Amino acid sequence: MSTFVVFDLEFTTWPEALEQDWSAPGQYRELVQIGALRLRHDFSVVEEYEALVHPVMNPRLSPYFTELTGIDQDSVDREGLPPAEALGSFLSFCQGQSVLSYGNDMVVLGENVAWARARGEEIKASFLTPGFLNIRPWLNSVAPETATSNVGRLWRVFNLPRPTTGGEHSALFDCHSFAATLKHLHTTGATLPSAFL
Structure with missing residues:
Protein backbone atom coordinates (compact mmCIF):
# COMPACT_ATOMS: atom_id res chain seq x y z
CA MET A 1 0.00 0.00 0.00
CA SER A 2 1.48 3.33 -1.08
CA THR A 3 1.31 6.15 1.46
CA PHE A 4 2.74 9.60 2.10
CA VAL A 5 2.94 11.90 5.12
CA VAL A 6 1.71 15.44 5.77
CA PHE A 11 7.56 25.96 17.79
CA THR A 12 8.53 28.62 20.28
CA THR A 13 7.51 32.13 19.35
CA TRP A 14 6.99 35.60 20.74
CA PRO A 15 5.20 38.78 19.63
CA LEU A 31 9.89 22.43 18.61
CA VAL A 32 7.00 22.22 21.04
CA GLN A 33 4.56 20.05 19.07
CA ILE A 34 4.80 17.76 16.05
CA GLY A 35 1.74 16.49 14.21
CA ALA A 36 1.60 14.22 11.18
CA LEU A 37 -0.77 12.05 9.20
CA ARG A 38 0.13 9.05 7.06
CA LEU A 39 -2.27 9.15 4.10
CA ARG A 40 -3.21 6.78 1.31
CA HIS A 41 -3.33 8.23 -2.20
CA ASP A 42 -7.10 8.62 -1.81
CA PHE A 43 -6.25 10.96 1.13
CA SER A 44 -7.76 8.66 3.75
CA VAL A 45 -5.86 8.58 7.05
CA VAL A 46 -3.85 5.44 7.82
CA GLU A 47 -2.14 6.67 10.97
CA GLU A 48 -1.75 9.79 13.11
CA TYR A 49 1.39 10.99 14.88
CA GLU A 50 1.47 13.60 17.62
CA ALA A 51 4.09 14.53 20.21
CA LEU A 52 4.75 17.36 22.61
CA VAL A 53 8.40 18.40 22.87
CA HIS A 54 10.09 20.11 25.79
CA PRO A 55 12.24 23.00 24.50
CA VAL A 56 15.73 23.28 25.96
CA MET A 57 17.03 26.78 25.22
CA ASN A 58 13.70 28.42 26.13
CA PRO A 59 12.04 25.88 28.42
CA ARG A 60 9.40 28.39 29.57
CA LEU A 61 6.75 28.98 26.91
CA SER A 62 5.87 32.58 26.19
CA PRO A 63 2.32 33.69 27.03
CA TYR A 64 2.03 34.63 23.35
CA PHE A 65 2.81 31.04 22.28
CA THR A 66 0.32 29.58 24.75
CA GLU A 67 -2.43 31.95 23.65
CA LEU A 68 -1.72 31.20 19.97
CA THR A 69 -1.59 27.40 20.24
CA GLY A 70 -3.48 26.52 23.40
CA ILE A 71 -0.45 24.50 24.55
CA ASP A 72 0.26 25.26 28.20
CA GLN A 73 3.41 24.98 30.27
CA ASP A 74 2.04 22.25 32.55
CA SER A 75 1.27 19.99 29.57
CA VAL A 76 4.74 20.45 28.11
CA ASP A 77 6.41 19.90 31.50
CA ARG A 78 4.34 16.77 32.09
CA GLU A 79 4.18 15.22 28.61
CA GLY A 80 6.95 16.86 26.58
CA LEU A 81 9.59 14.53 25.18
CA PRO A 82 13.26 15.46 25.03
CA PRO A 83 13.94 16.93 21.57
CA ALA A 84 16.18 14.10 20.33
CA GLU A 85 13.60 11.48 21.35
CA ALA A 86 10.74 13.35 19.65
CA LEU A 87 12.80 13.95 16.50
CA GLY A 88 13.86 10.30 16.30
CA SER A 89 10.31 9.12 16.77
CA PHE A 90 8.93 11.49 14.14
CA LEU A 91 11.67 10.74 11.61
CA SER A 92 11.05 7.02 12.10
CA PHE A 93 7.36 7.65 11.32
CA CYS A 94 8.46 9.33 8.07
CA GLN A 95 11.10 6.84 6.90
CA ASN A 112 16.26 21.30 15.79
CA VAL A 113 18.22 18.25 14.59
CA ALA A 114 21.38 20.41 14.48
CA TRP A 115 20.83 21.79 17.98
CA ALA A 116 20.23 18.32 19.43
CA ARG A 117 23.37 16.97 17.79
CA ALA A 118 25.38 19.99 19.00
CA ARG A 119 24.29 19.08 22.54
CA GLY A 120 25.66 15.57 21.92
CA GLU A 121 22.23 13.93 21.75
CA GLU A 122 21.65 10.92 19.51
CA ILE A 123 18.75 10.99 17.07
CA LYS A 124 17.74 7.43 16.26
CA ALA A 125 16.59 7.99 12.69
CA SER A 126 17.93 9.69 9.60
CA PHE A 127 16.83 13.16 8.55
CA LEU A 128 17.94 12.31 5.00
CA THR A 129 15.83 9.21 4.24
CA PRO A 130 12.37 10.84 4.02
CA GLY A 131 11.69 13.10 1.05
CA PHE A 132 10.64 16.43 2.61
CA LEU A 133 8.81 18.80 0.27
CA ASN A 134 7.15 22.18 0.71
CA ILE A 135 4.07 22.06 -1.51
CA ARG A 136 2.73 25.48 -0.56
CA PRO A 137 3.91 27.08 -3.86
CA TRP A 138 2.08 24.38 -5.85
CA LEU A 139 -1.06 24.60 -3.72
CA ASN A 140 -1.15 28.40 -3.94
CA SER A 141 -0.73 28.22 -7.72
CA VAL A 142 -3.64 25.78 -8.25
CA ALA A 143 -5.79 27.56 -5.65
CA PRO A 144 -4.69 31.23 -5.50
CA GLU A 145 -7.33 31.94 -2.85
CA THR A 146 -5.12 30.04 -0.36
CA ALA A 147 -2.12 32.35 -0.76
CA THR A 148 -2.81 34.37 2.40
CA SER A 149 -4.04 31.46 4.51
CA ASN A 150 -2.07 29.51 7.08
CA VAL A 151 -2.40 25.73 7.07
CA GLY A 152 -4.91 25.64 9.93
CA ARG A 153 -7.30 27.87 7.98
CA GLY A 167 -8.04 24.00 16.87
CA GLU A 168 -5.95 26.17 14.60
CA HIS A 169 -2.25 26.17 15.54
CA SER A 170 -2.57 22.69 17.01
CA ALA A 171 -0.24 20.62 14.83
CA LEU A 172 -2.60 17.66 14.35
CA PHE A 173 -5.61 19.90 13.65
CA ASP A 174 -3.54 21.75 11.06
CA CYS A 175 -2.56 18.42 9.45
CA HIS A 176 -6.24 17.47 9.13
CA SER A 177 -6.96 20.88 7.58
CA PHE A 178 -4.09 20.29 5.13
CA ALA A 179 -5.22 16.75 4.24
CA ALA A 180 -8.85 17.81 3.74
CA THR A 181 -7.69 20.58 1.41
CA LEU A 182 -5.57 18.19 -0.66
CA LYS A 183 -8.49 15.78 -0.92
CA HIS A 184 -10.85 18.60 -1.93
CA LEU A 185 -8.47 19.85 -4.61
CA HIS A 186 -8.05 16.30 -5.91
CA THR A 187 -11.82 15.81 -6.18
CA THR A 188 -12.10 19.09 -8.11
CA GLY A 189 -9.51 18.01 -10.67
CA ALA A 190 -6.13 19.10 -9.27
CA THR A 191 -3.51 16.36 -9.28
CA LEU A 192 -0.54 16.30 -6.97
CA PRO A 193 2.56 16.14 -9.16
CA SER A 194 4.09 12.65 -9.07
CA ALA A 195 7.34 14.22 -7.81
CA PHE A 196 5.50 14.97 -4.54
CA LEU A 197 4.53 11.34 -4.02
Whole structure:
Protein backbone atom coordinates (compact mmCIF):
# COMPACT_ATOMS: atom_id res chain seq x y z
CA MET A 1 0.00 0.00 0.00
CA SER A 2 1.48 3.33 -1.08
CA THR A 3 1.31 6.15 1.46
CA PHE A 4 2.74 9.60 2.10
CA VAL A 5 2.94 11.90 5.12
CA VAL A 6 1.71 15.44 5.77
CA PHE A 7 3.08 17.21 8.83
CA ASP A 8 2.97 20.43 10.79
CA LEU A 9 5.03 21.92 13.61
CA GLU A 10 4.42 24.30 16.46
CA PHE A 11 7.56 25.96 17.79
CA THR A 12 8.53 28.62 20.28
CA THR A 13 7.51 32.13 19.35
CA TRP A 14 6.99 35.60 20.74
CA PRO A 15 5.20 38.78 19.63
CA GLU A 16 6.70 40.00 16.32
CA ALA A 17 8.99 36.93 16.05
CA LEU A 18 7.53 35.93 12.68
CA GLU A 19 7.91 39.43 11.26
CA GLN A 20 11.51 39.59 12.56
CA ASP A 21 12.33 35.99 11.47
CA TRP A 22 13.18 35.01 15.06
CA SER A 23 16.18 37.35 14.98
CA ALA A 24 15.87 38.84 18.47
CA PRO A 25 18.47 37.66 21.02
CA GLY A 26 17.56 34.33 22.58
CA GLN A 27 14.76 33.55 20.14
CA TYR A 28 15.01 30.09 18.58
CA ARG A 29 12.40 28.08 16.72
CA GLU A 30 12.44 25.18 19.15
CA LEU A 31 9.89 22.43 18.61
CA VAL A 32 7.00 22.22 21.04
CA GLN A 33 4.56 20.05 19.07
CA ILE A 34 4.80 17.76 16.05
CA GLY A 35 1.74 16.49 14.21
CA ALA A 36 1.60 14.22 11.18
CA LEU A 37 -0.77 12.05 9.20
CA ARG A 38 0.13 9.05 7.06
CA LEU A 39 -2.27 9.15 4.10
CA ARG A 40 -3.21 6.78 1.31
CA HIS A 41 -3.33 8.23 -2.20
CA ASP A 42 -7.10 8.62 -1.81
CA PHE A 43 -6.25 10.96 1.13
CA SER A 44 -7.76 8.66 3.75
CA VAL A 45 -5.86 8.58 7.05
CA VAL A 46 -3.85 5.44 7.82
CA GLU A 47 -2.14 6.67 10.97
CA GLU A 48 -1.75 9.79 13.11
CA TYR A 49 1.39 10.99 14.88
CA GLU A 50 1.47 13.60 17.62
CA ALA A 51 4.09 14.53 20.21
CA LEU A 52 4.75 17.36 22.61
CA VAL A 53 8.40 18.40 22.87
CA HIS A 54 10.09 20.11 25.79
CA PRO A 55 12.24 23.00 24.50
CA VAL A 56 15.73 23.28 25.96
CA MET A 57 17.03 26.78 25.22
CA ASN A 58 13.70 28.42 26.13
CA PRO A 59 12.04 25.88 28.42
CA ARG A 60 9.40 28.39 29.57
CA LEU A 61 6.75 28.98 26.91
CA SER A 62 5.87 32.58 26.19
CA PRO A 63 2.32 33.69 27.03
CA TYR A 64 2.03 34.63 23.35
CA PHE A 65 2.81 31.04 22.28
CA THR A 66 0.32 29.58 24.75
CA GLU A 67 -2.43 31.95 23.65
CA LEU A 68 -1.72 31.20 19.97
CA THR A 69 -1.59 27.40 20.24
CA GLY A 70 -3.48 26.52 23.40
CA ILE A 71 -0.45 24.50 24.55
CA ASP A 72 0.26 25.26 28.20
CA GLN A 73 3.41 24.98 30.27
CA ASP A 74 2.04 22.25 32.55
CA SER A 75 1.27 19.99 29.57
CA VAL A 76 4.74 20.45 28.11
CA ASP A 77 6.41 19.90 31.50
CA ARG A 78 4.34 16.77 32.09
CA GLU A 79 4.18 15.22 28.61
CA GLY A 80 6.95 16.86 26.58
CA LEU A 81 9.59 14.53 25.18
CA PRO A 82 13.26 15.46 25.03
CA PRO A 83 13.94 16.93 21.57
CA ALA A 84 16.18 14.10 20.33
CA GLU A 85 13.60 11.48 21.35
CA ALA A 86 10.74 13.35 19.65
CA LEU A 87 12.80 13.95 16.50
CA GLY A 88 13.86 10.30 16.30
CA SER A 89 10.31 9.12 16.77
CA PHE A 90 8.93 11.49 14.14
CA LEU A 91 11.67 10.74 11.61
CA SER A 92 11.05 7.02 12.10
CA PHE A 93 7.36 7.65 11.32
CA CYS A 94 8.46 9.33 8.07
CA GLN A 95 11.10 6.84 6.90
CA GLY A 96 10.80 5.95 3.22
CA GLN A 97 7.90 8.35 2.65
CA SER A 98 7.33 11.57 0.78
CA VAL A 99 6.71 14.09 3.57
CA LEU A 100 4.72 17.18 2.61
CA SER A 101 4.41 20.47 4.45
CA TYR A 102 2.57 23.71 3.77
CA GLY A 103 5.64 25.88 4.21
CA ASN A 104 9.30 25.32 5.00
CA ASP A 105 8.78 23.32 8.19
CA MET A 106 11.61 21.00 7.17
CA VAL A 107 14.00 23.94 7.78
CA VAL A 108 12.79 24.16 11.39
CA LEU A 109 13.21 20.39 11.72
CA GLY A 110 16.77 20.70 10.43
CA GLU A 111 17.54 23.46 12.94
CA ASN A 112 16.26 21.30 15.79
CA VAL A 113 18.22 18.25 14.59
CA ALA A 114 21.38 20.41 14.48
CA TRP A 115 20.83 21.79 17.98
CA ALA A 116 20.23 18.32 19.43
CA ARG A 117 23.37 16.97 17.79
CA ALA A 118 25.38 19.99 19.00
CA ARG A 119 24.29 19.08 22.54
CA GLY A 120 25.66 15.57 21.92
CA GLU A 121 22.23 13.93 21.75
CA GLU A 122 21.65 10.92 19.51
CA ILE A 123 18.75 10.99 17.07
CA LYS A 124 17.74 7.43 16.26
CA ALA A 125 16.59 7.99 12.69
CA SER A 126 17.93 9.69 9.60
CA PHE A 127 16.83 13.16 8.55
CA LEU A 128 17.94 12.31 5.00
CA THR A 129 15.83 9.21 4.24
CA PRO A 130 12.37 10.84 4.02
CA GLY A 131 11.69 13.10 1.05
CA PHE A 132 10.64 16.43 2.61
CA LEU A 133 8.81 18.80 0.27
CA ASN A 134 7.15 22.18 0.71
CA ILE A 135 4.07 22.06 -1.51
CA ARG A 136 2.73 25.48 -0.56
CA PRO A 137 3.91 27.08 -3.86
CA TRP A 138 2.08 24.38 -5.85
CA LEU A 139 -1.06 24.60 -3.72
CA ASN A 140 -1.15 28.40 -3.94
CA SER A 141 -0.73 28.22 -7.72
CA VAL A 142 -3.64 25.78 -8.25
CA ALA A 143 -5.79 27.56 -5.65
CA PRO A 144 -4.69 31.23 -5.50
CA GLU A 145 -7.33 31.94 -2.85
CA THR A 146 -5.12 30.04 -0.36
CA ALA A 147 -2.12 32.35 -0.76
CA THR A 148 -2.81 34.37 2.40
CA SER A 149 -4.04 31.46 4.51
CA ASN A 150 -2.07 29.51 7.08
CA VAL A 151 -2.40 25.73 7.07
CA GLY A 152 -4.91 25.64 9.93
CA ARG A 153 -7.30 27.87 7.98
CA LEU A 154 -7.18 26.06 4.64
CA TRP A 155 -10.38 24.15 5.38
CA ARG A 156 -12.21 27.47 5.79
CA VAL A 157 -11.08 28.73 2.37
CA PHE A 158 -13.10 25.93 0.74
CA ASN A 159 -15.92 25.77 3.32
CA LEU A 160 -14.96 22.19 4.22
CA PRO A 161 -16.15 20.46 7.40
CA ARG A 162 -14.15 21.62 10.39
CA PRO A 163 -11.49 19.12 11.48
CA THR A 164 -12.65 17.50 14.70
CA THR A 165 -9.44 17.47 16.76
CA GLY A 166 -8.21 20.60 18.50
CA GLY A 167 -8.04 24.00 16.87
CA GLU A 168 -5.95 26.17 14.60
CA HIS A 169 -2.25 26.17 15.54
CA SER A 170 -2.57 22.69 17.01
CA ALA A 171 -0.24 20.62 14.83
CA LEU A 172 -2.60 17.66 14.35
CA PHE A 173 -5.61 19.90 13.65
CA ASP A 174 -3.54 21.75 11.06
CA CYS A 175 -2.56 18.42 9.45
CA HIS A 176 -6.24 17.47 9.13
CA SER A 177 -6.96 20.88 7.58
CA PHE A 178 -4.09 20.29 5.13
CA ALA A 179 -5.22 16.75 4.24
CA ALA A 180 -8.85 17.81 3.74
CA THR A 181 -7.69 20.58 1.41
CA LEU A 182 -5.57 18.19 -0.66
CA LYS A 183 -8.49 15.78 -0.92
CA HIS A 184 -10.85 18.60 -1.93
CA LEU A 185 -8.47 19.85 -4.61
CA HIS A 186 -8.05 16.30 -5.91
CA THR A 187 -11.82 15.81 -6.18
CA THR A 188 -12.10 19.09 -8.11
CA GLY A 189 -9.51 18.01 -10.67
CA ALA A 190 -6.13 19.10 -9.27
CA THR A 191 -3.51 16.36 -9.28
CA LEU A 192 -0.54 16.30 -6.97
CA PRO A 193 2.56 16.14 -9.16
CA SER A 194 4.09 12.65 -9.07
CA ALA A 195 7.34 14.22 -7.81
CA PHE A 196 5.50 14.97 -4.54
CA LEU A 197 4.53 11.34 -4.02
